[in-house]
Amino acid sequence: NAGVTQTPKFRILKIGQSMTLQCAQDMNHNYMYWYRQDPGMGLKLIYYSVGAGITDKGEVPNGYNVSRSTTEDFPLRLELAAPSQTSVYFCASTSGQGRTGELFFGEGSRLTVL
């Protein structure tokens, strides 16, 4: 089972560049999430989606954009990268059934902005 797949695993960007972090899941999950993880800060929600065509902002959406054209894919777009966006990014998904709330995470994408 592939689960949640994130690409790339590592990336270095220059200030002002743009890029897209890819996320795909093969579990037919409706809910998908993007988090960023900074040392000692836990995970902060950037954007989430409750189904294809529906997205919403999380706690820290500034500087990011998302789209959800299919159930499987949930790419995260960084426009005009800034050093403050240096972080580890995690994509996650869940079926959202009942109250289980179990998230399935990808292995992360480590981004450095110089």
Added chain:
Amino acid sequence: AQSVTQLDSHVSVSEGTPVLLRCNYSSSYSPSLFWYVQHPNKGLQLLLKYTSAATLVKGINGFEAEFKKSETSFHLTKPSAHMSDAAEYFCVVSDRRGSTLGRLYFGRGTQLTVWP
């Protein structure tokens, strides 16, 4: 408002001794609570969850947690630590409302070190 406080950023134990990772929460609703584990350079994995059933919850790898509403706590314990338990642990609260999946709020994490 929902929030989670993990009371220790680092915990060190010797192999074979008990583990206690502390978590307090605040929630405006009847919460769902979770513990996730993250091994180095990996994504997070669910360890156990509380969703209003039994207050003592058993998880994988011998971990368990007790939901104490009066103390707003959800501490994670294990009777005997193994070297493989060394990882970062996150306490998480969900602001679920009825059957709707709510947003998850993560604590800052507790790094567990296990000494041989």
